[in-house]
Amino acid sequence: MPMVLGQNQYGKAETRVVRVRRDTERHEVKDLNVGVALSGDLSDTHLTGGNDKVLPTDTMKNTVFAFAREHGIDSAEAYGIRLARHFVESQPSITRARIRIEEYPWNRITSAPGRDRFVGADEIRHSFVRDGSETRTTEIVWEHGRARVISGLQDLVVMNTTASEFRGYLKDRYTTLQEAYDRILATRVSARWRFSFDACAGASEPDWERSYTQARRHLLEAFAETYSHSLQQSLYAMADRVLTHRHEVDEVRLSLPNKHHFLVDMEQLGINNDKEVYYAADRPYGLIEGTVHREGVTPLIPVD
Numbered sequence: 080m081p082m083v084l085g086q087n088q089y090g091k092a093e094t095r096v097v098r099v100r101r102d103t104e105r106h107e108v109k110d111l112n113v114g115v116a117l118s119g120d121l122s123d124t125h126l127t128g129g130n131d132k133v134l135p136t137d138t139m140k141n142t143v144f145a146f147a148r149e150h151g152i153d154s155a156e157a158y159g160i161r162l163a164r165h166f167v168e169s170q171p172s173i174t175r176a177r178i179r180i181e182e183y184p185w186n187r188i189t190s191a192p193g194r195d196r197f198v199g200a201d202e203i204r205h206s207f208v209r210d211g212s213e214t215r216t217t218e219i220v221w222e223h224g225r226a227r228v229i230s231g232l233q234d235l236v237v238m239n240t241t242a243s244e245f246r247g248y249l250k251d252r253y254t255t256l257q258e259a260y261d262r263i264l265a266t267r268v269s270a271r272w273r274f275s276f277d278a279c280a281g282a283s284e285p286d287w288e289r290s291y292t293q294a295r296r297h298l299l300e301a302f303a304e305t306y307s308h309s310l311q312q313s314l315y316a317m318a319d320r321v322l323t324h325r326h327e328v329d330e331v332r333l334s335l336p337n338k339h340h341f342l343v344d345m346e347q348l349g350i351n352n353d354k355e356v357y358y359a360a361d362r363p364y365g366l367i368e369g370t371v372h373r374e375g376v377t378p379l380i381p382v383d
């Protein structure tokens with residue numbers, strides 16, 4: 080029975096590129112992990128071994144570095160769009176390019192004014208500290224002359240120490256959970272948001288850096304300001320807040336693990352534990368996921 084080659088793509092994964100801008104003494108850093116995946120007319124290489132339509136993955140890696148030097152990295156999104164477009168427009172056999180980028184944020188190290196000869200105002204102009212575990216993400220797919228851009232973040236860990244309940248839920252013969260009137264709500268936010276931006280229309284690109292900082296701020300503020308009856312309700316409030324304030328975004332998808340904090344029962348020890356000492360459980364954990372989008376818009380962020 081003949082077999083058929085199905086979906087296929089190839090590329091260079093995890094090229095780590097760090098770009099330092101040295102235009103002034105106040106250096107700027109972009110620290111990225113770039114994945115390239117190309118697809119198109121690639122049956123020959125799979126079926127006959129003919130490689131004449133195959134751009135080596137080594138070339139892709141070189142292009143990632145070369146574009147960082149030649150065009151700079153103003154934002155992961157602008158850089159990724161340029162790369163994706165380049166691969167499709169320069170190689171007839173390539174019809175689709177997907178660029179995935181993780182960005183690791185660095186903050187400036189601050190110092191008391193005048194303490195160091197490198198200090199400008201209250202910051203050291205070439206010293207940075209990695210900003211926790213959080214990463215910024217973007218995925219660009221260039222196909223049929225247009226780009227789809229989905230940006231987001233991962234591993235943003237947040238906690239409310241009150242203003243969270245969970246009660247009134249279904250109960251069956253297996254339910255043992257006690258209703259919570261005042262609990263800790265903690266999660267590790269994974270968020271993706273899709274831009275309405277369409278590169279082919281020649282529209283000017285959004286201010287990607289500002290868009291990211293503002294979307295992140297709205298997620299955090301909505302998490303903190305929502306009196307939560309469930310993590311599901313917080314999820315909706317967070318996504319809704321981003322859509323309400325960021326008009327360049329059409330759709331938001333969140334994945335929120337419920338990082339359970341159980342009050343330690345100290346009764347047998349004769350100690351009254353009045354919502355002070357908790358056991359932070361590692362697993363299992365509830366996993367709350369959902370997409371919120373503008374009415375009339377087709378949701379396109381993959382559900383995985």
Ligand SMILES: O=c1[nH]c(=O)c2[nH]c(=O)[nH]c2[nH]1
Pocket residue numbers: 245256308309310311337365
């Ligand atoms: O916010 C919550 N949502 C749930 O669906 C759920 N289920 C559960 O056991 N605890 C919680 N908490």
